[in-house]
Amino acid sequence: MGKQGGDSSSLINEQGIRADGRRIDELRPIKIEVGILKNADGSAFIQFGKNKIMAAVYGPKEVHPKHSALPDRSVLRCRYHMSPFSTEERKNPAPSRREIEISKVTREALEPSLMLEDYPRTAIDVFVEVLQSDGGSRCAGISAASVALADAGINMRDLVSACAAGKVAGQVVLDVDDTEDKEGQADLPIAIMSTSNQVTLLQLDGQLNEEEFNKALSWALSGCKKVYELQREALIGRYFGKNEKVLEVEQ
Amino acid sequence: MGKQGGDSSSLINEQGIRADGRRIDELRPIKIEVGILKNADGSAFIQFGKNKIMAAVYGPKEVHPKHSALPDRSVLRCRYHMSPFSTEERKNPAPSRREIEISKVTREALEPSLMLEDYPRTAIDVFVEVLQSDGGSRCAGISAASVALADAGINMRDLVSACAAGKVAGQVVLDVDDTEDKEGQADLPIAIMSTSNQVTLLQLDGQLNEEEFNKALSWALSGCKKVYELQREALIGRYFGKNEKVLEVEQ
């Protein structure tokens, strides 16, 4: 259902503080753990607010059936999936149309960052499993998947970092949570490659005028850059620091 | 449901005129347009009463998977499908058992006319899409498909022309429409190759005694021949006359 109906007046108080205590330009707490699944070639676990998401990478690997292989590069495949217990109401485990769409945009958000031409005739599988969802799960999943791809040693131009901005109670806010997504006016999830400022994911649900759109876009970009720092630290912690280092966002 | 229950007394008046104004041996208005889809190798659009049906042909073309190819001839494949908005109640887009059966008899009605042996190791795909249905859609679809096959340049012995007769309010009638199909006593759809008088489709739903059967068969055959004239004119119009000529049945 559209975002026009909700009474969102209680979502931001007069001091500009949101229902969960955040400022309008503040991210939820984020933790990233790297390399925690034994079998996967690369993996990462992200907590992004109440989102708990596991990402794993298998590959580069042989393609079945063979005729779906490409002669000049690897085939990137993604599955975004929600565990049945991850949502308020039990989710049917069969993939919904929403999950199929998010799987597609996740793949298209990650693909520009990868040097797939280095792995001809192979496939790279990315699996994103939402164990608990809380608004913004596609962004959190993309950020985790990019770290898992790095952990798997896939050659990449840059990490992909994702974050949403939106409009709640008439104001542009950073990082929309579940309640704000349902009762707010707009959600603008974005993914970027930070060093080159290239946008690899953009979706918009809900109404923004041109000024709000520009502001939301710029806030989302700055959110992505904070996520990027945490992704980098998690990878450094994994490879150069103590294992399974847990990093928390400081603002 | 069977055809026994309907009170069909109002379907033909005392002057022998049917609910839509036709005589008992009169076809509904028919228009055929040829070659109107840009991508298809051949196409035709038919209006047959309120039926609006698009037929397209792709092929001869490579077969996937390869082992389903035949060494001595082309494989003919047909899909008869109804758009969700084509019926009174919205139709689920997944193929129904009825559509699967009609796809099969459509293929078997067209196949005798085609020189499939001229195209070994290939496939020819025929797609019939019912955009609006009004009783007799399988016949109209077969007639359109045969024109589309000709438009695609597939070698053929003859066009296939289809038309139904039936029994309504106790009388044999030509070309049963939707209301007559639901409230009438019998429907006998027929397809023929006109020049050789070979029957390539025959189905019967509902009760006819031997005399009625003979009469209905002979009326249906004469209906097929009228359809054949229109098919021929449409093709001639397309290839020798002005493009997209629209022909109307004159009776």
Added chain:
Amino acid sequence: MGKQGGDSSSLINEQGIRADGRRIDELRPIKIEVGILKNADGSAFIQFGKNKIMAAVYGPKEVHPKHSALPDRSVLRCRYHMSPFSTEERKNPAPSRREIEISKVTREALEPSLMLEDYPRTAIDVFVEVLQSDGGSRCAGISAASVALADAGINMRDLVSACAAGKVAGQVVLDVDDTEDKEGQADLPIAIMSTSNQVTLLQLDGQLNEEEFNKALSWALSGCKKVYELQREALIGRYFGKNEKVLEVEQ
């Protein structure tokens, strides 16, 4: 649903006689017919109480797709399926999770008996169709399938013979029927290769203490051996005696 709820007091009377007149250690009547389907390479029909089950074998035969063949042995495939009219309430013909599990344990019960290494790069298909079910259909199906495999001439170490024991009204009983299965406390279906006493199927539904488990296991084994005698006699009758000899259990 679990087996704790039923009031099973009426299932065995004071003389130790069960609802259908059997003693607690008595099998239901059993008939086995061999080779009754014309097309199958091997077949058997078993009546086991009210169970009526047909088993057929096709193979060894070519495998499709080819890459699922094994270089050193045949692939055994099993389908256990119930006809829609076989149960009290009409059964949906699509395979249920229960049927998929039973297909798997049936295959695993039969496989130890077969010399699959004698037929590399082939497949052997076993189809078990329950025409009427009455408790214990998986055991009856396995016993029939083993006879059908022998009828197909597949090299085997031994026949596989199956039978259940259980607990009803507080007592261990042999060969649980439908009512006893629903209202009893436990069901322990077993399959063995008789000459070597190897257990190839074991499942347990419901509660048995260690002593009851030992007793039920030993009773089920003795039931299997009676089934074995009938399987042997049916095969001898088929190949050395008069065709389609019908054998009844004598106790």
Added chain:
Amino acid sequence: MSAVKKIFVVEQLRRVQMSDLLARGTRLDGRGLSDFRELTITTNVIEKAEGSCRVKLGNTELIAGVKVNLGTPFPDTPDKGLLVVSAEVLPLASPYAEPGPPDENTIELARVADRGIRESGMIDVSKLVLVEGKHVYAVFVDVSILNVDGNLFDATSYAVVSSLMTAKIPKYVLDDKGQPSKTDEMVSLPIQTIPVSVTQARIGDHLIVDPTSEEEALMESRITLVSDDKGNLCAGQKGMPGSLTTDQVLQAASTAKLKGEEIRSIIKKAVYNG
């Protein structure tokens, strides 16, 4: 000579042999062109079903079972009970049968069997109503095909018809709240006529009834026509990628009526004396 060519030659030879036989009015198994194989119908073979039978037509063998429960009528026919005919060619039945959802051949088979029952008015579905628009009997006839040797259309139809004729269903009455409640009384279905299917195969210029698998492999087209007690045709289906002349259609119709009466008496005998 390539393998493909060899198969063509063998098939060609069989075609010639068959053609010679048919020209002399006989068939591979010695039957005349309009002779059925032996038809055996054994009723009540599945005690748990409301009606059932096993049909053998030569080596073609199948079992039909009727299950009846209460259901809700379709919105556009609130005054009619439900009747659903399904068939499965079990993978036991032939080396070519595959497990899985029904393919187009099996769907056609079940729909043509259904059409014969429905269009003949065999069952008076208006008598299967307890509360109009709310509670009706739902009659399911399922056919499990055990062995395939040609002419599944007729064998399936006979099995469906015979199992419906033998069915005894529990009578329901309405309790004081208007809810249906089951009684111990068992009643027959409201049978109005006995539709009989007769399928003919065209091979060359000949029409033969009740083809075997071997004959079906050579047939160019097939026509199934169903007739009722009064000799009306009530359902029909041409099949296979070949054609028929109109004369052949008319000949098929008259054979269908004639042979239909013969088969009808076999069915009646099996059901009423069975």
Added chain:
Amino acid sequence: MSAVKKIFVVEQLRRVQMSDLLARGTRLDGRGLSDFRELTITTNVIEKAEGSCRVKLGNTELIAGVKVNLGTPFPDTPDKGLLVVSAEVLPLASPYAEPGPPDENTIELARVADRGIRESGMIDVSKLVLVEGKHVYAVFVDVSILNVDGNLFDATSYAVVSSLMTAKIPKYVLDDKGQPSKTDEMVSLPIQTIPVSVTQARIGDHLIVDPTSEEEALMESRITLVSDDKGNLCAGQKGMPGSLTTDQVLQAASTAKLKGEEIRSIIKKAVYNG
């Protein structure tokens, strides 16, 4: 030279040609970078549907139909009617379209069209309620795509919007038992705004609107933005495995608004004068 290499070379040549053209501000078919192809909308082409239209955008051609019936609202939105948008790329439409359940591309297409309608508030779904939590109108818009030549996103959106605008649905009233009953009166849907989708493709450094299939084969990324009557953006979707700079995103947003107004007037004209 291998076949694969040859294809690379051909594609490379086309890319260079396209790039040269775009640098000069023009395209293969002579259009400017922000020119749409001719858009023709014919309304009420399916008389049996409550609303319908045929859309041609260049050679891309499709038909949308609206069907309305009564339904039960979702438990979490008892005060809102139902609106379901679906699309099928018919196998008639392209040599690459396959029959079968919708693939990820078609799912995305339908979801993005749906998003534009829903998030713009085009239909006031709160007015589609007869009895809260129990009886609501269920509006189905189905799109059958007949010929594919690029920019399915916009063509689909225009077809959905136009067919909703033309729809006349039967008015229901509640009878004395509170049950909905159909009247003869036909009413329009509660339209609040006309959302317009504008899709742009990035090829190299250039953004072009309304790409053809040929242009789509060379595009690196795609961005669809939907704007409403007041110039608000209300839905968006970046697609394809390439990226966009933030400047390109802002440029796309401003083009979407501008071109949106142009297209909106074509839609209005077609629907109100059609």
Added chain:
Amino acid sequence: MSAVKKIFVVEQLRRVQMSDLLARGTRLDGRGLSDFRELTITTNVIEKAEGSCRVKLGNTELIAGVKVNLGTPFPDTPDKGLLVVSAEVLPLASPYAEPGPPDENTIELARVADRGIRESGMIDVSKLVLVEGKHVYAVFVDVSILNVDGNLFDATSYAVVSSLMTAKIPKYVLDDKGQPSKTDEMVSLPIQTIPVSVTQARIGDHLIVDPTSEEEALMESRITLVSDDKGNLCAGQKGMPGSLTTDQVLQAASTAKLKGEEIRSIIKKAVYNG
């Protein structure tokens, strides 16, 4: 030597090595034949679920979550609540796991876990009824398997049992119209016993508990037995295309009881002190 032969030789060598170790009473990872790997159960890891836990059994790792809502009981058990156990081997978990509907292995896994819960009477389903025949609690336990390293049967069972033990579900009461209405009170599920699954693999003549993936690759058969608080066996499943002697079955039963008590105390500690 062909590739296939080489694989046989390698497998043969591993088999010999394993066999030697087992004969000396030890295993590749140093465990004794009846030693479990370390079992770690962390409860309440998914705050949105009514109950949840993360189970690690060696490198096998999974998460279970309990969701509870209201449902309608099955017609044949109107006096019992609903309990549904499902499992998915996520494609994250192993290079051999494929996305898609559950295969026969996963179906068996979920059904055996379900059997242990159901047949032990762990949950008193008769207490999950609000209005007989109409409104009952429906308890869904879903298991997402994150990493596969053998013995999924036991790990899945422990996760299901522990998540059910930790679950707190909203209490419903009946309003004056007899409709269920949710209260703020949270209650535990009616737990009657703690069933414990113990799976043993036969390799040669040896039975070992809690096999790793490496051991499972060499096992000939597998037996899972579930015991309750009182030492009754309440569910069992032999698996894999090998056999067991009756002595091995009896030995497995007695080991299952013994090790079951050990594991039960680990579960209790994790849930009650967790």
